[in-house]
Amino acid sequence: MERWVLISIIIAAYLLLTLTVGLLAGRRSSDSVAGFVAADRSFGLLVMYFVTGASVFSAFAFLGGPGWAYSRGAASFYILAYGALGMAPFYWMGPRAASLGRRHGYVTQAQLVKGRFPSKSLSSLIALVSLVAFVPYITLQMRGAGIVINAVTDGHVPIWLGAAVAYGIVIVYVLSAGAMAVGWTNTFQGIFMVVIAWALGLYLPFRLYGGIRPMFERIASERPELLELPGLTAAGEPWSWGAYSTVIIVSAVGLMMWPHLFMKAFTAKDDDTLRRTVILFPTFQLFLIPIFLIGFSGVLFAGEPQAPDFILPFMILETGLPAIVVGLFCAGALSASMSTGDALLHASASVLVQDGVTQYVELDDRAQRKLMRSVVLLTGAIAYYFALDPDSSLVVLLLSAYAIISQLAPPVVAAMYWRRATTSGAIAGLLAGLATALFFYLNPELSPFEMHEGVLGLIVHVPTLIAVSLMTPRQDQDHLKGFFQ
Amino acid sequence: MSLKTARTLTVVYLALMTFFVTWPGLLPFAHVEPFVLGLPFSMAWIAGWVSGSVLVLYLLDRVERRYRSEGDPARGRDR
Secondary structure: OOHHHHHHHHHHHHHHHHHHHHHHHHOOOOOOHHHHHHHHHOEOHHHHHHHHHHHHOOHHHHHHHHHHHHHHHHHHHHHHHHHHHHHOOHHHHHHHHHHHHHHHOOOOHHHHHHHHOOOHHHHHHHHHHHHHHHHHHHHHHHHHHHHHHHHHOOOOOOHHHHHHHHHHHHHHHHHHHOHHHHHHHHHHHHHHHHHHHHHHHHHHHHHHHOOHHHHHHHHHHHOHHHHOOOOEOOOOOEOOHHHHHHHHHHHHHHHOOOHHHHOHHHHEOOHHHHHHHHHHHHHHHOOHHHHHHHHHHOOOOOOOOOOHHHHHHHHHHHOOOOHHHHHHHHHHHHHHHHHHHHHHHHHHHHHHHHHHHHHOOOOOHHHHHHHHHHHHHHHHHHHHHHHOOOOOOHHHHHHHHHHHHHHHHHHHHHHHHOOOOOHHHHHHHHHHHHHHHHHHHHOHHHOHHHOOHHHHHHHHHHHHHHHHHHHOOOOOHHHHHOOOO | OOHHHHHHHHHHHHHHHHHHOOOOOOHHHOOOOOOEOOEOHHHHHHHHHHHHHHHHHHHHHHHHHHHHHOOOHHHHHOO
C-alpha cells in the first residue's frame, strides 16, 4: 500500500472516532437552549480542563507556534508568557460570572453586560464585535485542517476537500449535540494533542542533534539572532520591545474575553470545578515548550518548507518517520484545529442569536435552538468561503482580532466589580476603545513604540469609561442589588 | 494566613510576573546562557514564572477553601 493511502486511513479512523465521541455525548444533553449553549451546566474537572486547554490551543498554536519558533525565534516566547497571566484573574471572575449566570439565567457574556447596563445597542454591538473577530479565526482553523491533510497526503487530498471533510464532521456534532459534544470531543482531542506534542518535541531534537541543549548550542553559534529576545519580525528584522511587550498584554487581557472561553464559566458544574481549571491551566501552557522545540529543530535542518507555518508537517515528512506516526501527528494537528473551530462555531451561534436576534424578535426555546443551528451552518459556510481563497488577507485581520476582543474586558469587569459604572460610560468606553484600535490598525506607523493597537485602544477605553460613568447619574440601588449581593 | 493576605500575595505575584516577562523587567534575564534543562535561559525564565503560577494559585485556593468551609460563603465567593 502506498504511504499516503495508509496515512489517509489513519486520519479517516481518527475522524470517525471524533464523530462517534461527539454524537454519543449529545445523547446526554437535554433538548433546551440551556442544554445547547451551556450543556445544562454539567461539566466536571476533567472535561473543563481539556475544554479550556483544547479551545485555547488552536491550529495557530500547533502550526503557527512551531512556525514562529522556526522563523522568528525568541519572539515566540510571548505565546508562553501570556496564557497564565490571562487566565489567573478568572479564579475570581469565573465563579462570580457563574453565580450571576445562575441567578439571572445568563448564558453569554453580552447578557451579563446587558443585564448590568440595560441597552439593546450595547448588547448588539458586543454580538457584532464578537462575530467580526470570530470569522477570521474560524477560517484559519479550517485552512489549517486543509493544509495539514494536503501536506501529509502528498497533495492527493486538496485543501478544499480536507477542510470540508474535517469541518463537515465538526458541524454534524455541533448541530446535533451543542456544548455537550464540544466538551467531550475536546477532552478526547486535548489528550491526543498533549501526547503528540511531547512525543515529537522530544524526539526531533534528540534524533537530529543528540539532545535539546546541543540543538540550542548549535543555533546559538550559527543563528545567534534567533535566540536573542525579543526575536525577529516576519521579515527577519529585529522585533521591537514595545511590540513584544504589548502583544503579551493585549493577549492576556483578551484571552478570557473570547466568548467561547468566557462562556465556560456558565458550563461548569460548580465553582470549585471552575477554580481548579484555572489553577491547572498553566500546566497546559507548558505544552508550548515541546511545540517550540519542534520549530527550533527545523532551523538548522537542510531544506525549507514552503512557508514557516508548514514547518511541523515538513519536519515530520522529511525525517523519515513511519506512516503511522505521520498519521497520528496529523490527527493531533486536526484536533487542535477542530477543537477550537467547534467551540468558535458553537459560540458564534449562541452569541448571534442570544445577544443579537432575540433583542428584537421574541422567540421560544425551540425556535431559538433552530435558529442557532442555522447560524452554525451559515458561519461555517462564510468561513469556508474565505478559507478557499489562498490570497485572502484574513491572516492580517486575525492579528487585529485580539485588539477587538480585548475591548470587551473593561465593560465585563466594570459590570461585575464597579458599582459606580453606568450604561453611558460602558457604551462610550467601548466605542472610544474600538475607534482607537481601528485607527492605529489602519495607521500602524503612528503607533508609539510600535505598541499593539489593542493596548492603545485600552489606554483610551478605560479612562473614557471611568470619566463618563462619573459624569452620569448613579445606577438605581435596587438594580445594583442584583449584582453586588 | 488570612484571606486578604493570600489574595494580596497572589496579585503581587501576578504583577511581578507581568513585569518580569515584558520590557523592562525581562531585560536582565534575556540571555541564552546558562542553559536550564537544555533550554535557553530566557525561555526557562518565562517557563519558571508560568510553573510558579500553578503553585501560587494552588496555595491561594487552599486558603480560599478554608474560608469558604468556615461558613462565610459570601466572602469566599466574591472578591
